[in-house]
Amino acid sequence: MQHHIGTLTVETRGRGLTDITRQVASELEAAGAVKGLVTLFIRHTSASLTIQENADPDVRHDLLAALDRLAPEGGDYVHTIEGPDDMPAHIKTMLTGTDLQVPFDRGRMMLGTWQGIYLAEHRARPHRREVVVNFIGELAG
Template identity: 65%
Template sequence: MGRVEVIAAGAVTKQVSGRLSVPTRGRGFTDITAEAAAFVRESGLRHGQLTLFCRHTSASLTIQENADPDVRTDLLAALDRLAPRDRPYLHHAEGPDDMPGHIRTMLTDVALTVPLVEGRLALGTWQGIYVVEHRDRPHRREIALHVMGA
């Protein structure tokens, strides 16, 4: 079993909420790591957690590799296989990309939590935070941010 190191302990003393408006270019990944890190810096918190919440049903959030863009290309291809656009969806159709977008959001996630350590997001070396746009056209997506800690 691994060793557990206590970095900080204590009661939650501060909370800060905000919103991030993210323009997407259509289907694909939009990196919001820098914006999330800036929000944390501006909060002044050193230890705690950041929660991000996507306020949409055909876009989602994910933490993925930020070094090789081929990873994101392959992930989009996998989602295409899991929720194809060329299938008839009988009950809800606002366009051929809409219902597959809802399915893809359900398969991924609309909320993330990232720990804060020493005032920084505790992401791994190759991790980035992304909005995943599941619709074909560009959209403006709203992400609610909430950081709490000390």
């Protein structure tokens, strides 16, 4: 077993889903990953990671709308010091998660045909987010 760890920096445009599948694949290709398991971990509490459909953008729109209904701005929150979008962002992160695992074989992530890896930005304004890419398995060379 071999190990590779790296960090991706993702610039978000504010609330929304950013497809990071290619960035993750590029990191693994540069490391020479052949087969194993990649774990992704976002180092933030108001943004999250998810695997979702990458074909129809309506899916992403509907997912974001559903999260807004579950954790709306303007709720009766005690934590308001960082703005009205902060506590709802923490709740959305708790609901969606901060880590993912994806099997890796023959130099490729074993995602389904319509699956992509997304960073979910839950805050209204743009942020610079860090995602740790941790690969354990077989590396080339």
